[in-house]
Amino acid sequence: MPARIGVVTFPGSLDDRDAQRAIRIAGGEPVALWHGDHDLQGVDAIVLPGGFSYGDYLRPGAISAIAPIMAEVIAAANSGMPVLGICNGFQVLVEAHLLPGGLIRNAHQQFICRDQRIVVENADTAWTHEYAPGEEIVIPLKNADGGYIANDETLKRLEGEGLVAFRYAGVNPNGSLNDIAGLTNERGNVVGLMPHPEHAVEPGFGPDMPEAMRSGVDGLRIFSSALAVITARV
Template identity: 80%
Template sequence: MTTRIGVITFPGSLDDRDAQRAIEIAGATPVALWHGSHDLDGVDALVLPGGFSYGDYLRAGSIAALAPIMVEVKAAAAKGMPVLGICNGFQMLVEAHLLPGGLIRNAHQQFIRRDQRLVVESASTAWTSDFTTGQEIVIPLKNADGGYIAADDELDRLEGEGLVAFRYAGVNPNGSLRDIAGIANERGNVVGLMPHPEHAVEEGFGPNTPAAMRSGIDGLGFFTSAIAAVVGAAA
């Protein structure tokens, strides 16, 4: 049985097609879903893609968090379905209270785009099992509101419970507290991060590596991890 992973398109989504292609390359079937629907079409996992949903009015991701389909996303997440929020999708997850904390304007007040080094802090989530804890990966980053914030006690809890999934390495590009680039929920099925793994899944289109220009495919592990999680849950 082929794993079916849904990608939700919101008004202003930019990377939904890229996420669909990444899912296909990883070996699953991408399923296009619409923000105004209440139907998840029987998918096994979900991706909330990057972009500027609803023009980032009010706060990035805040209006999308109230979209009709988010009722189903919350219910599916509560039942253990793997859910990945990428960039704007991460912002939606915190605005929907599926993940703690918040995302604010970059510390330097400018949009940033770079190939970003990350350290995998947790390989025990549905989206990171194909990595190893402490592994360094490189995937593209592009955002204007990527500064992760939370109260000190919440940050201590995230650290203490192993819920920091990724941390920036080399440089903190947006002022995120404690260099946090991505987090997971307690169950490990919901993960959000600011960098874009869907842009590092195919040779010729990813970050540069010592082996060759544009050859980085570190993002592929996110999607193969989710497939493994779905297959494992069904076994």
């Protein structure tokens, strides 16, 4: 039986179906979860997808962080379940205090959509262990509030403890401090990133690569990494 990974849909989620498809392509069974429920349906891992949950009112991710299902998500994350936040999902993880810091309006004050080079800084998490440390990959990026911020003490801790999961390469697209594109928690089960790995899992539909247009599948190993961790626990 394939591992079951839940994908939470909030009002305004845009990429929940894309995340479900990525899980299916990686070999898992996607399970649709609803923001207003208190039932994780026995899933083995959770994805908080991209979009504009609750219209980004107050702050992106702020209202979703206190949605009913997040009580269960936070408890599951604290118990060691793999949890991934993509773009708006990363914002939710930060607002829920599962990851530190904050995410603000892009420095250039504009929405950005591009194929983004990022470096895998930490390849020892539930979602990144199938990459090599320092490996450069290409993942689509699309956001308006992707600028990562934190105080100096937090930044020093993130860098010193190896909690930066991904870093922008080539260009910093949104003004994130230290070029941070994604983080992990100390345990390595919770990962959040601004780029969208679910849009780089299938040839013909991914980012342009030197080999061919739309051929990039660098995001697939994020999902297969989690599936391997789940399988190893069984």
